[in-house]
Amino acid sequence: MANNSKATSYDLIVIGSGPGGYVCAIRAAQLGMKVACVEKRDALGGTCLNVGCIPSKALLNASEKFEEAEKHFDEIGITASGVKLDLKKMMKFKDSVVGANTKGIEFLFKKNKIDWLKGAGKITAKNKVDVAGTEYETKNIVIATGSDVAGLPGIDIDEDKIVSSTGALELGSVPKSMVVIGGGVIGLELGSVWSRLGADVTVVEFMDQILLGMDGEIRKEANKIFKKQGITFKLSTKVTSAKASKGGVDLTLEPAAGGDAESMKADVVLVAVGRKAYTESLGLDAVGVETDERGRVKTDAHFKTNVDGIYAIGDVIAGPMLAHKAEEEGVVLAEMLDGQSGHIDYNLIPGVVYTYPEVANIGRTEEQLKEEGIAYKAGKFPFMANGRARAMNMVDGFVKILADAKTDRVLGCHIIGPEAGTLIGEVGLGMEFGATAEDIARTCHAHPTLEEAVKEAALAVDGRPIHI
Ligand code: FAD
Ligand code: NAD
Numbered sequence: 001m002a003n004n005s006k007a008t009s010y011d012l013i014v015i016g017s018g019p020g021g022y023v024c025a026i027r028a029a030q031l032g033m034k035v036a037c038v039e040k041r042d043a044l045g046g047t048c049l050n051v052g053c054i055p056s057k058a059l060l061n062a063s064e065k066f067e068e069a070e071k072h073f074d075e076i077g078i079t080a081s082g083v084k085l086d087l088k089k090m091m092k093f094k095d096s097v098v099g100a101n102t103k104g105i106e107f108l109f110k111k112n113k114i115d116w117l118k119g120a121g122k123i124t125a126k127n128k129v130d131v132a133g134t135e136y137e138t139k140n141i142v143i144a145t146g147s148d149v150a151g152l153p154g155i156d157i158d159e160d161k162i163v164s165s166t167g168a169l170e171l172g173s174v175p176k177s178m179v180v181i182g183g184g185v186i187g188l189e190l191g192s193v194w195s196r197l198g199a200d201v202t203v204v205e206f207m208d209q210i211l212l213g214m215d216g217e218i219r220k221e222a223n224k225i226f227k228k229q230g231i232t233f234k235l236s237t238k239v240t241s242a243k244a245s246k247g248g249v250d251l252t253l254e255p256a257a258g259g260d261a262e263s264m265k266a267d268v269v270l271v272a273v274g275r276k277a278y279t280e281s282l283g284l285d286a287v288g289v290e291t292d293e294r295g296r297v298k299t300d301a302h303f304k305t306n307v308d309g310i311y312a313i314g315d316v317i318a319g320p321m322l323a324h325k326a327e328e329e330g331v332v333l334a335e336m337l338d339g340q341s342g343h344i345d346y347n348l349i350p351g352v353v354y355t356y357p358e359v360a361n362i363g364r365t366e367e368q369l370k371e372e373g374i375a376y377k378a379g380k381f382p383f384m385a386n387g388r389a390r391a392m393n394m395v396d397g398f399v400k401i402l403a404d405a406k407t408d409r410v411l412g413c414h415i416i417g418p419e420a421g422t423l424i425g426e427v428g429l430g431m432e433f434g435a436t437a438e439d440i441a442r443t444c445h446a447h448p449t450l451e452e453a454v455k456e457a458a459l460a461v462d463g464r465p466i467h468i
Pocket of ligand 2 (some may be wrong): 185
């Protein structure tokens with residue numbers, strides 16, 4: 001549909017239709033605002049739906065099933081012969097999941113009478129946005145332009161042999177060998193996908209441990225489990241060059257602390273060293289919107305930039321680059337624009353890594369509590385001692401709950417294990433309501449469930465778990 005069939009004046013124009021932008025647009029429309037959302041991709045949903053959360057989870061789910069059928073069915077008495085990978089079909093499945101989700105946002109826009117202004121948005125004045133040559137007027141502007149892949153100097157991402165996460169979701173065949181630069185969330189999730197499908201995966205990580213920022217014990221356990229699954233780790237190591245040639249990619253690796261370089265070869269290299277705020281061609285300089293030293297749009301606690309009427313949310317501002325963080329900000333900002341008050345507790349944004357086992361965290365890590373000098377008690381419970389985990393043949397990992405030594409209030413929870421991303425939900429809800437470990441321990445949890453491991457970890461805070 002041509003943009004010129006749309007109105008030219010709005011209460012709110014949101015630039016970017018990722019989880020921050022589309023959720024903000026929907027909430028604002030629910031509150032009675034006349035809203036347009038500018039998106040330059042051919043589909044709505046941003047990084048998350050098109051080349052991020054959704055396609056990666058489709059491949060993680062499919063590859064996990066493939067590996068289970070290939071390697072683990074036998075352990076539970078199922079002989080599956082002739083299990084074969086049809087990568088083309090798996091990719092088609094992934095694409096269909098993406099398509100259904102992005103079409104879903106189009107439907108929601110229609111339902112909420114939100115105009116999709118197709119094309120790249122450029123802010124031309126504090127209440128004007130240009131899209132494909134048409135200028136639109138608006139009372140307020142929300143910048144929700146998200147983030148883009150961060151590269152490495154001298155390494156040319158060609159999305160063929162040297163790929164970013166986007167290329168790694170599209171490979172046409174399973175490489176024999178893959179080097180993943182970066183042992184963060186993307187490296188481990190997509191490294192797991194290709195390892196399960198048959199690639200020989202080596203993760204090169206600059207720091208001395210993977211999953212930077214997570215609880216130390218969890219990081220070590222994750223490293224141990226992924227190693228057991230066949231992924232090779234080169235920690236405290238940096239890649240200083242990667243050159244694609246006909247035969248693959250030639251890499252040079254160096255110890256992070258300096259020392260002798262080594263060479264390596266791989267069929268495919270995945271660069272997964274982080275993402276950067278995306279503000280290209282947005283016109284920020286012309287209207288004077290300030291950015292910080294990392295190129296992120298500067299905002300106050302109410303998402304206001306330094307220019308009146310221009311706001312920003314999601315990956316393009318400071319904070320964790322997570323879809324649910326962007327969504328929360330979208331809702332709170334729309335409500336603030338409606339004159340309501342809103343608040344996000346950034347300490348209670350859960351993080352989940354969708355590997356097997358999943359890794360999930362909320363609140364403070366043990367290292368942070370030590371650094372802040374907060375006295376705490378820790379309770380741990382292994383999935384090995386949980387009846388349901390045993391019945392599921394998924395006994396890797398543990399739940400760890402950290403509570404204030406004096407008040408027993410839960411300060412953090414860290415889980416590595418089956419369904420960790422789902423299990424963290426009850427702890428998050430509890431923490432929102434100021435729950436103590438005793439509150440969780442006294443809550444009746446159904447048996448047999450994985451949630452019982454959370455209850456037992458809460459009991460362990462007081463030294464009285466039942467099943468260990
Ligand atoms: P984005 O989703 O990046 O959307 C911004 C949109 O703005 C884009 O569609 C872009 O085309 C558009 N845009 C930019 N500039 C303009 C312009 N000038 N005019 C018009 N349109 C413009 N997070 C999770 O919480 N869970 C996960 O499992 C997860 N998995 C991920 C897996 C991968 C491989 C990647 C790369 C990311 C993943 N993330 C995950 C992170 C998540 O995708 C981001 O945090 C989230 O998408 C940020 O939302 P956003 O709305 O801020 O921006
Ligand atoms: P990341 O920040 O999670 O990890 C990058 C890793 O690369 C770090 O461990 C860093 O030490 C390492 N590194 C940096 N430079 C290096 C070098 N030269 N050599 C070797 N290692 C190097 O970044 P990511 O994995 O690219 O993910 C980007 C963002 O996307 C994250 O903020 C994440 O929150 C988001 N994301 C979230 C999910 C999820 O929630 N499940 C999934 C994917 C992505």
